[in-house]
Amino acid sequence: MPSATSAAPIPVYLLTGFLGSGKTTLLARLVHSREFADTAVVINEFGEVGLDHVLVGQSSEDDIVLLDSGCLCCASNNSLQETLESLYYRRLRGEIPAFSRIVVETSGLAEPAPLINALASDASIARHVRLAGVITTIDAEHGAATLDEYETAATQLAVADLVVLTKTDKVAPEAASAMAGQLRRQAPGAPVLRADRDGLQERTDLFQAADRRTVAPGQFGLERPRAWTRLAHVLRYGIASHVIRADGPVDWARYAAWVDYMQSRLGERLLRVKGILLMEDGAHYAIHGVRHVFSPPRPLDGEVPGDLSGVLVLITRDADEEELALAAAVLDGGA
Numbered sequence: 001m002p003s004a005t006s007a008a009p010i011p012v013y014l015l016t017g018f019l020g021s022g023k024t025t026l027l028a029r030l031v032h033s034r035e036f037a038d039t040a041v042v043i044n045e046f047g048e049v050g051l052d053h054v055l056v057g058q059s060s061e062d063d064i065v066l067l068d069s070g071c072l073c074c075a076s077n078n079s080l081q082e083t084l085e086s087l088y089y090r091r092l093r094g095e096i097p098a099f100s101r102i103v104v105e106t107s108g109l110a111e112p113a114p115l116i117n118a119l120a121s122d123a124s125i126a127r128h129v130r131l132a133g134v135i136t137t138i139d140a141e142h143g144a145a146t147l148d149e150y151e152t153a154a155t156q157l158a159v160a161d162l163v164v165l166t167k168t169d170k171v172a173p174e175a176a177s178a179m180a181g182q183l184r185r186q187a188p189g190a191p192v193l194r195a196d197r198d199g200l201q202e203r204t205d206l207f208q209a210a211d212r213r214t215v216a217p218g219q220f221g222l223e224r225p226r227a228w229t230r231l232a233h234v235l236r237y238g239i240a241s242h243v244i245r246a247d248g249p250v251d252w253a254r255y256a257a258w259v260d261y262m263q264s265r266l267g268e269r270l271l272r273v274k275g276i277l278l279m280e281d282g283a284h285y286a287i288h289g290v291r292h293v294f295s296p297p298r299p300l301d302g303e304v305p306g307d308l309s310g311v312l313v314l315i316t317r318d319a320d321e322e323e324l325a326l327a328a329a330v331l332d333g334g335a
């Protein structure tokens with residue numbers, strides 16, 4: 001565990017998911033597990049009537065509670081920036097135990113992109129914390145209808161690094177499997193874990209599965225496209241996912257030109273970019289963008305399967321084939 005004065009930014013995981021999709025129920029299980037021993041959980045109620053922290057098991061008047069598992073629970077009505085700063089400095093001053101990661105439960109109606117962008121672009125925050133991954137809960141019973149009906153839910157899925165399919169006890173196993181398959185198509189690149197009332201059904205390290213820096217074998221659940229791009233799935237609202245590839249190492253100037261193209265040409269219509277590029281220095285880097293904000297590429301831990309090297313998933317809204325073909329060409333050095 002890093003010391004309280006360690007300069008390494010603390011990883012932050014955002015837990016998002018539509019209203020009633022099971023975020024609090026999942027957290028209420030997880031906060032008592034060993035995995036959460038050195039985790040600070042922020043339940044961000046953003047002016048809502050504070051309830052969720054009570055559901056997680058924190059009934060004291062205090063704003064921060066240390067659970068038996070070692071997990072710190074913190075309910076907050078402040079902005080995400082204020083909350084994270086306060087946590088950071090209280091940890092630094094030794095007022096609270098030195099947690100090594102933070103999980104933030106966001107409001108069910110929140111578009112996660114502004115929070116993600118705030119983490120990346122607020123300089124005073126970005127020095128202390130880094131976005132490690134976005135975990136999105138989808139309800140096995142109502143998830144398909146919700147995704148169809150509410151654009152916020154579709155956006156929450158689009159930005160996921162890990163999807164947790166909740167309430168699998170409420171549907172037949174075949175229905176849960178079909179839904180998991182649908183989610184893999186809609187959010188290519190994000191592993192799908194299942195949960196019921198008792199928490200996660202798989203014995204998986206949630207943080208590792210959600211971490212953008214690690215690649216689990218088979219994680220992407222997609223084939224390296226043979227042609228330049230493959231339309232993976234079209235959701236409503238013109239939201240669609242595509243896969244593009246870059247053959248061979250990419251030099252940094254070309255990568256910069258590609259980011260520039262994505263930002264200037266697609267702009268607000270770009271929802272999410274994720275994938276792995278082999279760069280000119282011979283290392284594999286995790287590539288992440290949410291809306292127009294791209295995180296600095298980070299070298300990946302561990303082996304990267306050959307079929308994932310150079311593969312990027314793009315989730316866009318109202319993008320046409322020509323724009324995507326050009327995106328692939330810019331990346332591949334053909335434009």
Ligand SMILES: Nc1nc2c(ncn2[C@@H]2O[C@H](COP(=O)(O)OP(=O)(O)OP(=O)(O)O)[C@@H](O)[C@H]2O)c(=O)[nH]1
Nearest residue numbers: 018019020021022023024025108166167195196197
């Ligand atoms: N059967 C079953 N019910 C669940 C499961 N997860 C959540 N629920 C129920 O679904 C309802 C909503 O769950 P919450 O955990 O409060 O959902 P949430 O995403 O935190 O909701 P908001 O705070 O409104 O965004 C509650 O009645 C839970 O008991 C599950 O895996 N199985």
